[in-house]
Amino acid sequence: MREKPIRVAVIGAGVVGASISRVLSMFEDFEVILVEKEADVGWGVSKANTGIIHAGYDDEPELYPLRARLCVEGNRIWRKWAEDLDIPIKWCGSLVLAFDDDEANILKELFRRGLKNGVEGLEIVGAGEVKVLEPNASENVTAALWAPTAGQISPWDAVIALVENSVANGVKLHLSTEVRGVRVKGGCVTGLETSRGFLEADWVINASGLYADKIAETAGIGGYRIKPRRGEYFVFDREAEPKVTRILFPTPTPISKGVVVTTTVEGNLMIGPSAEDLAEYQRDEKGNTRSGLDYVWSSASKLVKKLPPRSMIIRFFAGLRPEPTGGDFIVRKYDEVHGFIDAAGMRSPGLTSAPAVAYMVLDLLRSDLGRELKRKEDWNPYRKRILRFFELTHSERSALISREPRYGRIVCVDEMVTEMEVVEAIRRGATTIDGVKFRTRACMGKCQGSSCMYKIAVILSRELGIPLWKVSVKGSGTEIGIGDVKALFEEEGECERSKETS
Numbered sequence: 001m002r003e004k005p006i007r008v009a010v011i012g013a014g015v016v017g018a019s020i021s022r023v024l025s026m027f028e029d030f031e032v033i034l035v036e037k038e039a040d041v042g043w044g045v046s047k048a049n050t051g052i053i054h055a056g057y058d059d060e061p062e063l064y065p066l067r068a069r070l071c072v073e074g075n076r077i078w079r080k081w082a083e084d085l086d087i088p089i090k091w092c093g094s095l096v097l098a099f100d101d102d103e104a105n106i107l108k109e110l111f112r113r114g115l116k117n118g119v120e121g122l123e124i125v126g127a128g129e130v131k132v133l134e135p136n137a138s139e140n141v142t143a144a145l146w147a148p149t150a151g152q153i154s155p156w157d158a159v160i161a162l163v164e165n166s167v168a169n170g171v172k173l174h175l176s177t178e179v180r181g182v183r184v185k186g187g188c189v190t191g192l193e194t195s196r197g198f199l200e201a202d203w204v205i206n207a208s209g210l211y212a213d214k215i216a217e218t219a220g221i222g223g224y225r226i227k228p229r230r231g232e233y234f235v236f237d238r239e240a241e242p243k244v245t246r247i248l249f250p251t252p253t254p255i256s257k258g259v260v261v262t263t264t265v266e267g268n269l270m271i272g273p274s275a276e277d278l279a280e281y282q283r284d285e286k287g288n289t290r291s292g293l294d295y296v297w298s299s300a301s302k303l304v305k306k307l308p309p310r311s312m313i314i315r316f317f318a319g320l321r322p323e324p325t326g327g328d329f330i331v332r333k334y335d336e337v338h339g340f341i342d343a344a345g346m347r348s349p350g351l352t353s354a355p356a357v358a359y360m361v362l363d364l365l366r367s368d369l370g371r372e373l374k375r376k377e378d379w380n381p382y383r384k385r386i387l388r389f390f391e392l393t394h395s396e397r398s399a400l401i402s403r404e405p406r407y408g409r410i411v412c413v414d415e416m417v418t419e420m421e422v423v424e425a426i427r428r429g430a431t432t433i434d435g436v437k438f439r440t441r442a443c444m445g446k447c448q449g450s451s452c453m454y455k456i457a458v459i460l461s462r463e464l465g466i467p468l469w470k471v472s473v474k475g476s477g478t479e480i481g482i483g484d485v486k487a488l489f490e491e492e493g494e495c496e497r498s499k500e501t502s
């Protein structure tokens, strides 16, 4: 008879926690819960980044061994995972552009590192070849490092897909559940203290992004800190031209890979990020700054012949990198506390590395158990994303509308999102306007939601059976009812008013 399943609690439904959940869900040995403080998955660092699946030439293996190794491994794994999970991705390759001899020497160094890390297909190319690979690259480029294995992914789609597939394979998802501490008894983990009570666990995997050091401290693990490093971006309208077909990097700085010019998988030109170190207490500081955005614009302008006009910008945003002490990822277990594993300090290239981090966590668990794990015979590797009306031909659209009229009602005109797609997003777990947005792209077009947000709110209200004012943008505290209007509709308020009028 097999032993009782081992209860594993993964803290954080970002790309790292979601990847770990998926990998652990492959085995009968584990009973996995995924615990997330937000009302939905992927709303931490994983939703605001450049979305690049890096090739893996950036990191010196002697200095940052985990970053160097896991990036290349992650890049390879994403090829299969993105296909199995129907995640939007394009393998467009990247170019690091050099503008003088000093920068050309940096290319040689990156090339050498890439070879050490096992990156395939790297090549240093001259100005003529750059023109062919990227017609919009600046005329002043003298040489470039061409990395054909780099790709561009939709980072929030990736997390949603990983979580949907994990849940389909038995993982229990606890949303809106904040972990307040890890309980340890006699040197062993016993579970999690959360905002919704105690959750028992034999193992805790700490994948809590910007808060990983705080969570580790509650388990009695010290020794590292996480500091936020802000990166700001501009996103252009899908129709803005000219775009780029490759990911364009400058030569890197000591703290960042530099401001990138890229076209997202959805077809929007995007430029960024800046790199600004913030204080530890600024872990929620996601506002944009004039200086950061100016820096992004001037840096990006140097890489290309032309950027679209500023009037075509539809959005700017900022993300925070969780920079760990020492700079390398922290993926390890501890002798002093049995049952605690860190998957922390996942700064860039953490999105690329996440699947490889997940397999590393699996190995840590396996080595502790000291036995072979049993694969689930019915484990399902596949998941399909929500059908996109926008991507269909005219005849496919007509056929669909005649089967389901809700495909004929457009909710978001800019992104051509239909009522049925919104309903499907809600069926798959969206409970907020942002939840619908990240699953369907509604509100991501030119108007940024000003014309479709209300329509989505009405559908959410109807499908979830809640009053309209209780529909929220991103969970508790962000309900769309405003100020006194909201107070009027609160239950007590309603009683008071009915007393007054009776």
Ligand SMILES: Cc1cc2nc3c(=O)[nH]c(=O)nc-3n(C[C@H](O)[C@H](O)[C@H](O)COP(=O)(O)OP(=O)(O)OC[C@H]3O[C@@H](n4cnc5c(N)ncnc54)[C@H](O)[C@@H]3O)c2cc1C
Residues within 6 Å of the ligand: 011, 012, 013, 014, 015, 016, 017, 018, 035, 036, 037, 038, 041, 042, 043, 044, 045, 046, 047, 048, 049, 050, 051, 052, 053, 054, 177, 178, 179, 180, 207, 208, 209, 210, 211, 215, 230, 231, 232, 273, 318, 319, 320, 321, 322, 346, 347, 348, 349, 350, 351, 352, 353
């Ligand atoms: C500007 C920028 C650009 C980047 N570009 C790239 C790139 O192009 N390519 C690349 O490979 N990497 C990139 N990265 C890095 C990549 O985004 C991160 O490594 C990755 O998203 C980290 O994922 P995570 O799951 O560790 O963290 P997160 O996505 O933050 O997930 C952690 C989760 O834990 C939850 N949480 C926190 N505390 C608690 C608690 N107490 N209880 C319950 N839940 C909790 C959070 O809400 C969050 O959802 C970039 C990062 C930034 C900021």
